[in-house]
Amino acid sequence: MENKKDGQIQDNGPFYHGTKADLKIGDLLTAGFKSNYYSEITMNHIYFTALQNGAGLAAALAKGDGRERIYIVELTGEFENDPNVTDKKFPGNPTRSYRSTKPVRIVGEITDWIRLTDEELQNWRERIAKLRENPDAEIIN
Structure with a gap:
């Protein structure tokens, strides 16, 4: 599937999803779960990145007690830049972060990443806590 802007494909992947969930090849990840950062919000999208270490960060910050996992995912529909980090916080999309309302399928798992x-994890948690305190820092769902 494609992420298009002005008719141009923006990223061909591969794509990764970081989590603590124990999933299997072929499983579908879907929207409709609570946000890892705003537990009062049910997400309308599934999020993924083209950067393994970005997915590693998401896995480290994910809710749950399971081990951190990075899954290689295959898209089943169109996707867009994640507006929570692109342009709002970083011009363009240097984090190569995306989201889709369509499911993504697990096709593999990465076991070795930084x-x-x-x-570092504590610093990220503190940054997220500060964002939550800022009334202007809303999540774009």
Whole structure:
């Protein structure tokens, strides 16, 4: 599937999804779950990235007690830049972060990536907590 802007394909992947969920090849990831960052919000999209370490960050910050996992995903529909990080926070899409209302299918798993240190993870959690305190920092669902 394609992410198009002005008729141009923006990213061909491969794409990754970071989580603590124990999933299997062929499983579909869908929208409709609580946000990892705003538990009061049910997400209308499934999020993914073309950067393994970006998916690793998402896995580290994900809710749950399972181990961090990065899944390779295949898209089943169109997708768009994640507006929560593109243009709103970073011009363009340097994080190669995307979202889709359509499911993504797990086609593999990455087991070796650069994991965050405890200090880096704590810094990210503090940044997210500060964002939540800012009334102007809403999540675009």
